[in-house]
Every structure is written in structure tokens, then in C-alpha cells.
Amino acid sequence: MENIPLTVLVMSTIVIFNILYFLYRRIIDLDNKLSLIIQKIAMDEYLNDDE
Amino acid sequence: MNSAYEKYNIHILIPAFNEEHNIGTLLENLNDISIVNKIFVLDDGSVDETAKKSKKNGIKVVKHLINLGQWTALKTLIKISLLENSDYIITMDADGQHLVEHVKQFIDHIILDDVDVVIGSRFLSNDENTMPLYRTMGIRFFTYVINFITGYNLTDVTSGYRCYKSNVIKKILPHLKENQYGILESLLVCSKFNVKIKEIPISIVNSDRSTKGSVNFGIQLLRSIIKSK
Numbered sequence: 343m344e345n346i347p348l349t350v351l352v353m354s355t356i357v358i359f360n361i362l363y364f365l366y367r368r369i370i371d372l373d374n375k376l377s378l379i380i381q382k383i384a385m386d387e388y389l390n391d392d393e
Numbered sequence: 394m395n396s397a398y399e400k401y402n403i404h405i406l407i408p409a410f411n412e413e414h415n416i417g418t419l420l421e422n423l424n425d426i427s428i429v430n431k432i433f434v435l436d437d438g439s440v441d442e443t444a445k446k447s448k449k450n451g452i453k454v455v456k457h458l459i460n461l462g463q464w465t466a467l468k469t470l471i472k473i474s475l476l477e478n479s480d481y482i483i484t485m486d487a488d489g490q491h492l493v494e495h496v497k498q499f500i501d502h503i504i505l506d507d508v509d510v511v512i513g514s515r516f517l518s519n520d521e522n523t524m525p526l527y528r529t530m531g532i533r534f535f536t537y538v539i540n541f542i543t544g545y546n547l548t549d550v551t552s553g554y555r556c557y558k559s560n561v562i563k564k565i566l567p568h569l570k571e572n573q574y575g576i577l578e579s580l581l582v583c584s585k586f587n588v589k590i591k592e593i594p595i596s597i598v599n600s601d602r603s604t605k606g607s608v609n610f611g612i613q614l615l616r617s618i619i620k621s622k
Contacts (some may be wrong), residue, residue, distance in 0.1 A: 385598065
């Protein structure tokens, strides 16, 4: 561990943090898209229901 | 219907999640309010008989396949209500906390006082406060924060019993991003559009039945404010 230069450690932490943040954003985006799809299904179902 | 209200299309929106024990009574009471044109219930992925109980009261239920959160449910209902040409939209909780007797007061105030949104405040009424202390303090804290940010002078920012002018909610709807904790975000968006808000006193029943007021609820509200700013 003590052989790893500090710069490498900091850089890899930043890279890992960025990857995790990217993945987090992707999950949020997908979640929002899923919400919109379910909302649309609900609205279509309601508006096309002649009952 | 009372002739003074005939020209207005008044809708009530109720997002519901596992509320089979409360939704029936609420809808029965609402069916007696003659000024309301339509009542919309959204079953937000309930695993109980919420939808069935609503249909029993003659309500056409909107259904989310899975639970998406109270504010996503409200957004779906608002979109449908706007498509059905509402003039005024009243939002209520499905847990039976909100008394239907206030519906007419909401409409009277939004029309006569020429405001865009009317919020029912639990702290303006003379009723004894039955909420747990930590919850009252939490609401007071968030009310202070929202008033500080927006410049409004409100007393109960977490009240879900509200009446909106449809043209106003149409304007703010695209800016509402929260799925579950949108109650404060909606006020922040309102302030950006200079929406005029008024509060009226309301009474509530069985406030201890609400699931709101937990530590997590508070944290999420705080997060929603930071995200919206």
C-alpha cells in the first residue's frame, strides 16, 4: 500500500467516484423513464376505458 | 349542482397507496359534495383492495402498475385532469385525514380572493394540535425554510390539502421532478412563477395515522429543497 504514489491514489479515487456517479445518474435516468412509461400506460388505460 | 359553481369544472385528485380501510368512507363523503364535477383516484401500485373499494363508489380508477410515489401519482392525475378540461384542482390525501367539508371553502377562496393556490393549514384552525411534537417541530422548521427561500408567509408547507387553478398547475407541472417528496418542491416552483398563495384554516382527523413525519421523511424533504434550489 505504501508503494502506491499519492497522485495515483487520488487520481484513481476520482476516476472511481466519476464512474459511480455516472452509474448513479444512469439509474436515475432509467428510473425516470420507467416512471414516464408507467404514467403513460395508466393514462392511456384510463382514457381508453369506456366502462 | 349549486348554480354559482356550475360554470366551473372542479376536480378532486386523490393518489392512494394501500388505503382500502380509508378510501371508501372518503369517497362516500365526497360524493355528497355537489360542486365537484369529477373525482379521480389513482391506485399507486396498491396490493390491497384500494381500487376495488374506489370502484364500488362509482369512481373510475387510474392505476399505476407499480408504486411510483405520491407526487408521480399526483402528476399523472393532474395530466388527466387537464386533459378533461378542469378549471380548479383540489388534491387530497387518501388516508381520510382531510375533511370534505372544506372543499367548498377552497373553491370560494380561490375564486373570490383571486389567488392561484389555496393551501389548507392545520395551524390556522383553533383545533387542538393532536400531532406528535416532533412532527409539529419538523413542519415548523420546513415552513420557516420555505418562507425564507420564497418570501411567502405560510404556516403549513407540508399540507397536501390544496386547491390549484388549472392554468397555474399546467405552468408549473413540467418543473416538478420529485417522485415522492414533491410537496415543498411545488412551493419552490410556485415562487419562481410568482404564484399567489393563500392559506385557509382546516381541521384534520386522526393525524397520528399519517405515515409522514418520520426522520426519513424529513431528510427526504430537505434533499428535495436542496435539489430544487
